[in-house]
Amino acid sequence: MVTTLLTIVGAAAALTAVATSGTPTDSSTLIDAQIVEIYVFLLAAFTGFQIITKVPPLLHTPLMAATNAISAISLVASIVLAGAERPLFINIMGMVAVAAATINVVGGFVITDRMLKMFKKTEAPK
Amino acid sequence: MIDQQLGALFVQLAYIGASAAFILGLRGLTKPDTARRGMQLAAVGMVLAIIGTLLNHEIVSYQFILIGLVVGTAIGLPMGLLVPMTAMPQRIAVSHMFGALAVTLVGIAEFIHYREAVGGPGVVKMVALGFETLFGALTITGSFMAFGKLQGFVTGRPVTFPGQKLVNAAVFLGAVALYAALVLTQSGGATGDAGLVMFGLMTVLALVIGVTLVLPIGGADMPVVVSLLNSYAGLAASATGFAIGNNILIVAGALDGASGFILSILMSKAMNRSFANVLFGAFGGEKAAASHKSAEGLTTRSVTPEDAAMRIGYARNVIVVPGYGMAVAQAQHAVRELAELIEKRGGRIRFAIHPVAGRMPGHMNVLLAEANVPYDHLFDLDEINGEFAACDVAIVIGANDVTNPAAKDDPGSPIYGMPILNVQDAEQVIVVKRGMATGFAGIENELFYLDKTSMLFGDAKSVITQVVAEIKAL
Incomplete structure (x- = not known):
């Protein structure tokens, strides 16, 4: 499990380094970058499958809340839109996107924690 | 530098x-x-x-x-x-909407940005941007409709109209055709507004698809819908990563996509639907017509809370089967009190949770955990199904179709083949129910007419509270 993870992180790091080297106008680099992205997607999807099939039905609602919070990572793209040098209306769209994604990040992690806090084992008899 | x-x-x-x-x-x-x-x-x-x-x-x-x-x-x-735990399905649905809104806004803004750049977005980026916006937009309205159905401001009944399938197919094909055209024409050509118009129209059609996708689906199918929307939201986030060349988005989106996908498969299995059937959104509606076994000539036996208390109070081995009815009646705290009482009297209590009990995956587990039922008392279908034969009393609270033996032995039944909880194997069955209405599948449940079954009619919360009081008085 941990080795799988390390492999993936390592591969992602190496591939990112390859992908970000070279000038963006170089078309072969661009294609390389896109191939790398497909690798990253596949590896992450496989890892996700492996882990998530092991999540017991008991925790399926927290799982859903958690993955929802994690997928609010689109916040990252929204932040760039809101802050980059773009036309004003784009910045404003970015701002709305930041707000929407932040609702999920904050609300999602808080609610997941609230749920997980409730799951308790039978207390050992004193 | x-x-x-x-x-x-x-x-x-x-x-x-x-x-x-x-x-x-x-x-x-x-x-x-x-x-x-x-x-x-x-x-x-x-x-x-x-x-x-x-x-x-x-x-x-x-x-x-x-x-x-x-x-x-x-x-x-x-x-x-x-947000109260009982409102969790709505909250999850609405959060899919917010996530999809962010993704869609990013998709639209990036499309505008790339069009102004030299050479346009290019084929690969256009594929990603189109996918992102298409799935993002349909998830916005789809999640909103699911939210409405769960919250109750949109009817929970399937909404159908003549020619619905045709309209849906036309809208879907229109959106896909625009998507394909955008990719093939290099985002509608570098000059002129054709690309913008096409992109805008595609987004609007995707918004319409979200509505038409969820409208014909009934409340009990919500676990599948919510899981599916979860998966769509993830895939859209992943597509954003491809569009802007950002690996963290790809990874997180893929994790979410995988999770939603797995849950959708599990839910559709538990509902006896093929996964293809679910993927294309062709669920709901059709099966409502089938009510082929009538209950005529069959009688049920109704009992009072006192009777039920006698049976439950002296039972050694009890299994509770909770369903959506328990959530509606907010009976989980009363049920926990009953469970504690049985344990105090030396009996064993376990909960049997069907995968699609409630309105989202794992719904019952969260409600019972909130009511302080320890999680080692909660068992899923595979773990507990063999245990019913050894149990003295099975108590069904607000569940119906998931206990129907017809799923096992009546090939003509619309739910034939669906995995059910083997409640009929228990020595005695007590069913807590408001009335004799059928479950979501619209069919009679033979379990209710068995000799070993007693019906305890009434609101789950008040009935269970009465049973608890009666057991205390034993």
Whole structure:
């Protein structure tokens, strides 16, 4: 499990380094970058499958809340839109996107924690 | 220049750290005792990703970012802290909507941006942008409809009209055709507004698809819908990653997509639907017509709470089967009291949870956990189905179709083949129910007419409270 993870992180790091080297106008680099992205997607999807099939039905609602919070990572793209040098209306769209994604990040992690806090084992008899 | 490279390296390192935190965090969720810490780790990963992004060299001003973060937190924090556990399905549905809204806005803005760049977005980026916006937009309205159905301001009954399938197919094909055209024509040509019009029209059609997809689906099918929308939201986020060349988005989106996909498969299996049937959204509606076994000539036996208390109070081995009816009646706390009482009297109590009990995957587990039922008392279908034969009393509370033996022995039944809880194997069955109405599948449940079955009619919460009082008086 941990080795799988390390492999993936390592591969992602190496591939990112390859992908970000070279000038963006170089078309072969661009294609390389896109191939790398497909690798990253596949590896992450496989890892996700492996882990998530092991999540017991008991925790399926927290799982859903958690993955929802994690997928609010689109916040990252929204932040760039809101802050980059773009036309004003784009910045404003970015701002709305930041707000929407932040609702999920904050609300999602808080609610997941609230749920997980409730799951308790039978207390050992004193 | 060196500063910029160093900055970019730091951003990438932050993203790699965040990816690892997400994956390890989800791994924590495979066990109840490690789940909480795992999710805290994932939250740290998210903070890391945000800090990394704020250092991105493209960012020139922070006021819009700050406003967005503050507004989002001001809405998200109270939502996270205050939403009651009973409203969890709605909250999940509405959060899919917010996630999809962010993704769609990014898709539209990036499309406009790339069109102005030299050479346009190019084929590959256009594929990603189109996918992102298509799935994002349909998830916005789809989730909103699901939210409406769960919250009750949109009817929970399937809404159908003549020619619905045709209309749906036309809208869907229209959106796909526009998507394909955008990809093939290099986003509608570098000059002129044709591309913008096509993109706008595609987005609008996708919004319509979201509505038409969920409208014909009934309330009991919501576990499938919510899982599916979860998966769509993830895939759209992943597509965003492809569109802007950002690996953390690809990774997190893929994790979410995989999770939603797995849950959809599990839910459709538990509902006896083929996965293809679910993928194409062709569920709901059709089966409502079938009510082929009538209950004529059959009689049920109704009991009073006193009778039920006698049977339950002296039972050694009790299994409770909760369903959506328990959630509606808010009976979970009364049920927990009953469970504690049985244990105090030396009996054994367990809960049998069907995968699609309730309105979302794992709904019953959360409600019972909130009512302080220890999770080692909760069992899923495979774990408990062999145990019914050895149990003295099975108590069915607000569940119906998931206990119907017709799923096993009546090939003509619309639910034939659906995995059910083997309640009929118990020595005695007590069914707590408001009346003799059929379940969502619209069919009679033979379980209710068995000799060993007693019907305890009434509101689950008040009936169980009465039973508890009676057992105390034994």
